[in-house]
Amino acid sequence: MSPGGEASEFVAKEPCPVCGSRDNLARYSDGHGYCFGCGHYDPGDDSVPSQSRLQSKRMSDLLQGEVRALNKRGINEATCRKFGYRVATFNGQTVQVADYWDPEGKAVVAQKVRFANKDFRVLGDIKQAGLFGQHLWRDRGKMIVVTEGEIDALTVSQLQDNKWPVVSIPNGAQGAKKTLSKHLDWLLGFDTIVLFFDNDEPGRKAVEECASLFPPGRCKVARMASFKDPNEALQANKGGEVIDAIWGAKAYRPDGIVSGSDLWDSLINDDELVETVPYPWDGLNEITRGLRKRELVTVTAGSGIGKSAIVREIGHHLIRDGETLGMLMLEESTKRTAKGLMGIALNKPIHLDLTPWSELSDEEREARRAAYEATVGSGRLFLYDHFGSTEIENLLNRVRYLVKGCGCGWIILDHLSIVVSGLDDGDERKAIDVAMTKLRTLIQETGCGMIMVSHLKRPEGRGHEEGAKTSLAQLRGSHAIAQLSDIVLGAERDQQGENPNITLIRVLKNRFTGQTGPACYLKYDPETGRLSETHPALDEREQDDGEDEF
Numbered sequence: 363m364s365p366g367g368e369a370s371e372f373v374a375k376e377p378c379p380v381c382g383s384r385d386n387l388a389r390y391s392d393g394h395g396y397c398f399g400c401g402h403y404d405p406g407d408d409s410v411p412s413q414s415r416l417q418s419k420r421m422s423d424l425l426q427g428e429v430r431a432l433n434k435r436g437i438n439e440a441t442c443r444k445f446g447y448r449v450a451t452f453n454g455q456t457v458q459v460a461d462y463w464d465p466e467g468k469a470v471v472a473q474k475v476r477f478a479n480k481d482f483r484v485l486g487d488i489k490q491a492g493l494f495g496q497h498l499w500r501d502r503g504k505m506i507v508v509t510e511g512e513i514d515a516l517t518v519s520q521l522q523d524n525k526w527p528v529v530s531i532p533n534g535a536q537g538a539k540k541t542l543s544k545h546l547d548w549l550l551g552f553d554t555i556v557l558f559f560d561n562d563e564p565g566r567k568a569v570e571e572c573a574s575l576f577p578p579g580r581c582k583v584a585r586m587a588s589f590k591d592p593n594e595a596l597q598a599n600k601g602g603e604v605i606d607a608i609w610g611a612k613a614y615r616p617d618g619i620v621s622g623s624d625l626w627d628s629l630i631n632d633d634e635l636v637e638t639v640p641y642p643w644d645g646l647n648e649i650t651r652g653l654r655k656r657e658l659v660t661v662t663a664g665s666g667i668g669k670s671a672i673v674r675e676i677g678h679h680l681i682r683d684g685e686t687l688g689m690l691m692l693e694e695s696t697k698r699t700a701k702g703l704m705g706i707a708l709n710k711p712i713h714l715d716l717t718p719w720s721e722l723s724d725e726e727r728e729a730r731r732a733a734y735e736a737t738v739g740s741g742r743l744f745l746y747d748h749f750g751s752t753e754i755e756n757l758l759n760r761v762r763y764l765v766k767g768c769g770c771g772w773i774i775l776d777h778l779s780i781v782v783s784g785l786d787d788g789d790e791r792k793a794i795d796v797a798m799t800k801l802r803t804l805i806q807e808t809g810c811g812m813i814m815v816s817h818l819k820r821p822e823g824r825g826h827e828e829g830a831k832t833s834l835a836q837l838r839g840s841h842a843i844a845q846l847s848d849i850v851l852g853a854e855r856d857q858q859g860e861n862p863n864i865t866l867i868r869v870l871k872n873r874f875t876g877q878t879g880p881a882c883y884l885k886y887d888p889e890t891g892r893l894s895e896t897h898p899a900l901d902e903r904e905q906d907d908g909e910d911e912f
Contacts, residue, residue, distance in 0.1 A: 378402055396469065402426060424473050424485055425450040425459050432458070435513055436596045441520040445495055446470075447512065452483075460512040462532060464490055465545065467497030474512065474532060484532075493529035493545055495519070502551040503527055507584070507608055508542070509592065510535055510559045510568070517592040518558065518608070521601045527552070535559060535568035542572050550576070556611045558584040560591045573614040582611035639772075639811075642679040643895040645882025649869050650849055653680075655771060655811040657874070658802060660843060662816045662836075663853035664826020668865060668886065668893070669815045670694070671702075672853060673774050675893050676813055678706040680772050681742050688764035688773045690746040690757065692780045699745055700738045707733040711891030744768045754797045758804055765808040775801075777815035779838060790838075798842040816843050818852075829856030834870050848873040851881075863888070864896065 378387040378397040387397040387404070395404035427450025431439040442448070446461040452475055462472040472486030474494075494512050506527040509515045515530035522528070531541045538559070542549065549555050555576055559565035573581045584607040589595040592604045615621075638652035653659065653676075663669045670691070680687050681703070691699045701713040708729060719727070737743065746760055757775075764770040778797065805812055818826060818836045826832070832852025834844040844850060850871035856862065863886040869878045885896040 424470060425452060425457075425475065427451075427459050432513075432516075434597075435517075435593055437513070437516045437520060437593075441516050441524055444498065444519070444524050445512075445516060447516060450475075460494055462486070462488060462491035462494060463497040465492035465496065465548065467492075472532075476512075488532055491532060492548075493541070494532060495529045496545070496548065499527040499529075501548060504552065505554040505556060506549065506552040507556045507558050508549070510538070510565060511591075514558070514592045517596045517601075518604060521592075521596065521604050535564040538568040539571040539575065542575055546575055550580070553580070554582055555580055556582045556584050556608055557614075558592065558608065558611075561585060561587075562590060569614070570616075574616075576614075579613055581614045583614050584608050584611040639680065639683060639685060642675050642893075643867070643882045643884065645895060646851075646867055646869075649875070649877045649879070649881045650872055651875060653772075653811055653813075654848075654874065656805060656809055657811055657848035658805055658846065659811070659813045659849040659851065660816050660837075660847040661813060661851045661853065662818050662832065662843075662870075663855075664818055664820070664830070664832075666827060666857065667853050667855050669853060670776055671886070671893055672851075672865075672867075672884075673776055673813055673815060674699070674702045675706060677743075677772075677774050678703050678737060681737055681740060682707075684742070685772055686742045686744075686768070686770045688744045688746070688761070688768065688770035690748065690760065690773070690775045692746075692748050692776060696745040696747050700734075703737040703743070704730060704733040705891050707737050709890040709892060711888075714891075744770060754793075754800060758800055761801075761804060761810075762808060765810045771810055773810050773812045775812060775814045777817065778843070779817045794838075795842045798846045802846045814847075826854070827857045829854055829859055832868055832870060844871060847871060861898075864898070865893070 376387045376389050376395065387395050387402070389395045396402070425448070427448035429439060429443045429446070429448050431437060432442065432447075437447075448459045448461075450457055450459045455477060457478075458476040460474040460476070461470045462474065463469065464471045470486070471490040472484060472488040474488075475483045475485060477483070493508075495515055499506070506529065507515075507518050509518060509528065509530040511534070512530050515528050518528045519526070531538050533541060557569050557572055559568050559572075569583055573583065575581075586592075586595060586603050586607045588603065589598065589600065592607075595601060595603050638654050640647050640652045641650070661669055661672055670693070677687055677689055689699055694702075698713060705712045712730065722730070744764055746764075761773055761775075764773060778794065801812070801814070817838045818832060819838050820826070821830050821836055824830045832854055834841075834850060837843045837850075848871075849869070852868040852870045853865050854868060855865040865884045865886070867881045867884060869881050872878050883896045883898055884893040886893055
């Protein structure tokens, strides 16, 4: 087949009357001629078939122009001539013209016209075109570089003496994946495909999309820290950085995949050591080794056992230790939360004291003010006034703001069930699965530590209000709570027994050390409103097993 599209035989080479080349115009047996240098088409005599006449008209609309150096870009004439990159006049404006050949390299089927203001226009049929420069290279080889634009392709080729395969995509980063998919078979003829896209957000996104097209290990990504693209480096006389980026390109790995061979520095860096903040109770610290950021601690118990009192004690402890805390207490007002924290500081349940402020003694007023300054007013506490929506997306946005905007290193969420209880479809299990997954992801994204309250299902027989033993299997609604939590603490108390104010804290899951079982006993003092560690005989202080394999 000739470039004219019909069956004909090559006859001879001739000079081109347009670009002046000595022998780039090929003459065929049906009379037409085609210049492989500038794309000029000579239809020959009137015997040219109708299909070739259409091809002739289409190709006659393409620009001819002049091959010359692009001095501002640092591109020499030899490189422009190799790729057929020319300067021409279009509608009275000086433009740059990039020829796009069909994938077989038989004819120019389209041109990309670049204006001085960086606007583009396409002439011809770009859908029939291959990659820019594809016609110059063999179908197989050791390595090929793919750039985002023609100028970068010219740059990379010139820096490699125009000897190594390089191509570019015709329609920028947005259409990169679709274009490379179309020519995937040809690209896979090369052992290594190096993606050298612009070092900006669209370029990085395009790399992620395109790299997934290739078999693992075949695709590498070239990056320069100091320059956006290869031509910018060339203009700064830093062409060596382009070459270094190509030959130092790293095999593509999706986000989140890390080679163990890259971890040594982080393992020996003291700044990366796990930092812990202790719980208020020694027995719990002994088993869990304290609280850690990027971990999710779930506190669970039956109804009325005192879950909110437990997390308030933990919250007060964090503030007292200089930590910044965000509290989302969805079953109480911010005023109740504030009074609870102040009461802990005062060792007095002031939320039960209905005495008006005006009737308090000066000493009591000063004490409460001091308690306020030490806790609620310390500048290290932020509360969520949840009047309005408690939907999961709304809460996620609030948590993200508390961490990123307010500097909270710790979040208390009390409780999960209320977040999903108002869903219209009533599928609590699915809702909890979704909520837990999003919370777990948010913890990793923000780096905060979270203490979350969750409810238990009612067990058969003896209830939790009668001191029934807690277990992971009793977590309400979904097993995702157990699976995605790092620590699960169960609180057990017999409200009607001999010691109704004694609560056992049982570690149900412990991803950090693996140690589980009874941790400590907490005694509630009605006079102070405090939960303090006590030490009755821990007859059941054996280590549980089999329930923390998540």
